[in-house]
Amino acid sequence: MRLFRADLADIANTRKLNAWLMAVAFAMLFGAGIAALTLSGMVTRNTEQVVNTHEIRSELRTVLGLMRDAEIGQRGFLLTRDAQYLEPYNEARLQIGQRISALERLVPPDSEQAVRISQLRKGAERRLAEVDQTVALGREGRFGEALAVINQDRGKALMDEIREIVDAALEAERAALTANQAEAIASRTWLSASIIGALAATIVLAILSAQLTRRQFASIEQRRSQLALLNEELEARVRDRTRELEMAREMAEAEAGRAEYERGRVELLLREVTHRVGNNLAMVSSLLRMQQAKLDDDGARSALETARGRIQTISTAQRRLRLGDDLQSTRADSLLEAVIADLADAALENNEIAISGHFDPLTVAARDATTLAVVLGELVSNAIKHAFKGRTCGTISVSFVMNDDGVPLLTVEDDGIGFDETEGKSARRSGLGSMIIENLSRQYGGEIRKWKNEAGGMSIHILLPRLQIVDGEKSSEDRG
Numbered sequence: 001m002r003l004f005r006a007d008l009a010d011i012a013n014t015r016k017l018n019a020w021l022m023a024v025a026f027a028m029l030f031g032a033g034i035a036a037l038t039l040s041g042m043v044t045r046n047t048e049q050v051v052n053t054h055e056i057r058s059e060l061r062t063v064l065g066l067m068r069d070a071e072i073g074q075r076g077f078l079l080t081r082d083a084q085y086l087e088p089y090n091e092a093r094l095q096i097g098q099r100i101s102a103l104e105r106l107v108p109p110d111s112e113q114a115v116r117i118s119q120l121r122k123g124a125e126r127r128l129a130e131v132d133q134t135v136a137l138g139r140e141g142r143f144g145e146a147l148a149v150i151n152q153d154r155g156k157a158l159m160d161e162i163r164e165i166v167d168a169a170l171e172a173e174r175a176a177l178t179a180n181q182a183e184a185i186a187s188r189t190w191l192s193a194s195i196i197g198a199l200a201a202t203i204v205l206a207i208l209s210a211q212l213t214r215r216q217f218a219s220i221e222q223r224r225s226q227l228a229l230l231n232e233e234l235e236a237r238v239r240d241r242t243r244e245l246e247m248a249r250e251m252a253e254a255e256a257g258r259a260e261y262e263r264g265r266v267e268l269l270l271r272e273v274t275h276r277v278g279n280n281l282a283m284v285s286s287l288l289r290m291q292q293a294k295l296d297d298d299g300a301r302s303a304l305e306t307a308r309g310r311i312q313t314i315s316t317a318q319r320r321l322r323l324g325d326d327l328q329s330t331r332a333d334s335l336l337e338a339v340i341a342d343l344a345d346a347a348l349e350n351n352e353i354a355i356s357g358h359f360d361p362l363t364v365a366a367r368d369a370t371t372l373a374v375v376l377g378e379l380v381s382n383a384i385k386h387a388f389k390g391r392t393c394g395t396i397s398v399s400f401v402m403n404d405d406g407v408p409l410l411t412v413e414d415d416g417i418g419f420d421e422t423e424g425k426s427a428r429r430s431g432l433g434s435m436i437i438e439n440l441s442r443q444y445g446g447e448i449r450k451w452k453n454e455a456g457g458m459s460i461h462i463l464l465p466r467l468q469i470v471d472g473e474k475s476s477e478d479r480g
Helices: 009-080 083-106 112-139 143-151 154-293 298-319 332-347 366-386 421-430 432-442
Strands: 329-331 352-359 363-365 393-402 408-414 447-452 458-463
Touching (some): 009 083, 083 112, 112 154, 329 332, 329 366, 332 352, 332 366, 363 366, 366 408, 432 447
Antiparallel strands (some): 329 363, 393 408, 447 458
């Protein structure tokens, strides 16, 4: 490469002087920047302290207001003997401890405010104990004794003590707020000064840069011819490089096409294998049905029917499995809807049992989807077999959603005959279906909850905290 050569002797001394000036300006700019960062951090801390102070004051007033609500509810109940006056008392009773705990988190430990908050908790507990005592007496119908306790003025003394503690804490926070505001004003003043210094240093740098640029303009004309030659050489290199890049792009497109073809072929093979597995399982289910028809033993027929139902559920899951772009995940809602549809068809053969489902559009791993289908099939099959004994009709509701805590929740509810707790425990110990449900659910940290619902039937909720929900995947049915 050709090197630029220019006579810089006439500006050597000026450049040296400018270099020193620029060094000083850079030092000023750097110092102003450091000062601005430091002061900005101080302003942020002061702001956080002010916010913290306001939160503490708000919580203190809230605690005092809740104590008043508890006292008002107590006296309203004792004077009117109407239990509805206990609503503010009950609400305050629940929140006071939480509010004081919030105050303990807001104040620094081992501080005077921490001591005051501790005193406030003890005073509130004593006052609430006195309120609880009188309310308990009133609920027992001993209103005279309750009023006698109130007339002893212990409650008034305790409330006066609580007010003094709250007033002292509020005064301390007011003083802290005043100090923080003064410090914030000082920090903003210094921050403004540092910004002005940074602007001044920037102006100096701009002036020095303008001087150097003006002096260098003289050498530009001498270099234009050399630049023209270099430009021609660079253009030739760019043309050569462009041709090389075009060839590389064409090769990359060809490779991408082959990769897409291979991916499509692999996806097709996976679909075919999955479908064939489902068909084979359906054939096994049909063979079991044929074998069942030839048996005379009711126990054996029932066992074969149960096994056939489980195989049919897995077959349905395999045939309806639609893999996502990663070839490892699938939409759980469409799969579970298919399983429920098959079970509903089977339930309508002998009686009128309606099955409804609600499923969030959640994407899970393919292996997890099959497991969910088996668990759901077991739960619904158990409900069909046992929930409607002696009845020919009923309703089963099924759902798979994310609850308010972001945990997958599988739910099966019916309006059948319910269950006996003793029998339920025995069934969980001995029933194969219950063992399958518990073992498969345990893989995902499953927590199984059962209770008798308002309709008289059974409600089963299974939380699956370790079930991984896949984001951002599209199944083949969404793409197609």
